[in-house]
Amino acid sequence: MTRFRYVIGDVQGCAEPLQALLAQCDFDPIQDQLWLAGDLINRGPGNAAVLRYLRSLGERATCVLGNHDFFFLAVVAGAVEQGADDTLQDLLDAPDCEELVDWLRHLPLFHVEDSFAMVHAGLLPQWSIAQAQSLAHEVEVALQSCDWQAFLRGLWGSKPKNWSDDLQGPDRLRIIVNTLCRLRFLRLDGSIDLKPKGRPEETPTHVPWYEAADARWRSHTILHGHWSALGFRETGQVIALDSGCVWGGALTAWRLEDGQVFQQACACAESSGKRD
Template sequence: MATYAIGDLQGCYAELQSLLERICFDPTQDKLWLVGDLVNRGPGSLEVLRFVRSLGDSAITVLGNHDLHLLAVAAGLAKLHRGDTLDQLLNAPDCDELLHWLRQQRLLHAEENYVLVHAGLLPSWTVEQARGLAHEVESALRSDDYAEFFAQMYGNAPIAWSSELSGYQRLRVITNACTRMRICTPQGEMEFKFKGEVSKIPAGYLPWFEVPDRASRDATIVVGHWSALGLKVTPNLIALDTGCLWGGPMTAIRLDDRRLFQVGCNTPVAKDW
């Protein structure tokens, strides 16, 4: 039995199947951890959702910003963006079933000394605190009033965590940290426009995982989201978004021994948006 973590899929179904063949994935014995952003921009979002759902307990996925965008669009609370490739999924006969399944997925998964989350954890959050906060968002997504969550989800403010936050402002900060954050100040103030390479981070900010003495530093955080960061494996961070969508490889890591596996991109999307 082995546990494999895989970077952002973003609808790259053919590459996912090639990678699973490469690692000899056996759903009756192995576990698959997916860092979120299962859908969008690539050509096979519908096939990806159908396949991951079919894996049942063999796959653990956390939600990424593109997954939440899909759910918000389907709820009528967001519009499709230029470059979105969600029409086939939204028009599929099993769309409602797939989106109901997607809403049941986690924002964060913690097991032993690993934490699976799409973007990152705010520096002040311990793993236990982050797990509890993520559960607040998960409860909102799974509730009968989930549409109201999407109505309130968008926005950059507040930019920092405070235990005094309540209501949808509280849920928005948690969601933004777990699904959108790349950089922050040492005090945990997030910035969301930056998507580039580490060498070009604006003054006063640093990668969230490089904040000195962050409270989750003793755990290994497994993330995606930041394709310009690329593959980064350290004792307490595994970043797996290697930009398959844009022509880079799709990457898996076997957590048991940290062996890496990669397959190439079949049909890269032009990065012009």
């Protein structure tokens, strides 16, 4: 029987703060469960250590993929190249790189349990929880297929901007991934805008995805990361968990059973100041 479930925001390769936070939570891998809201790697110094630890937890860890995790897989697939701010070389050089890639490819993009749903970035207001699960599964099938490299080579881009149930092929899969792994803001006409990254109060011409009117996903409490400018924030049924560990902020854990918050200061600050 599970004692506690802890959900943690973007680790981004900060292995030491992760272990310090788990010690602060008194996390017990026998009795407790650990949920990770994506961006497990990149920008921090301990990517391989983070993945090895989470993989070692087996069914006691539930992780969803974030945009940085997808980026690493795309690097492996030859779809993109590392930039100056990326810190993925320890993974690419790791003797167990192939095994870690395979483990990442088999992670979900969306997790639902009881009245909670966990996603890295966000959801579109048109999507119910059940539809979001189904759409995430479409991407998971492609990512776990024998042709996963080709899928990733056709994934990159920011279009289409509007969801339609009639979308097919790469456009359909791309907007699903962009929503679940990159979304922050919607324009006032409901279209997706992936460029703004600041706080909502600094972007009055846009609507945070979680404030969209008549959203069909409001049957559940949504747990997400990705938006470090928000910091830890509880907004009604939405819990934002990216408190900017890799930017010199903190790594945050939220306990599902009682809402208790745990935070660990981080020293592995990324120096460029370029958040994504």
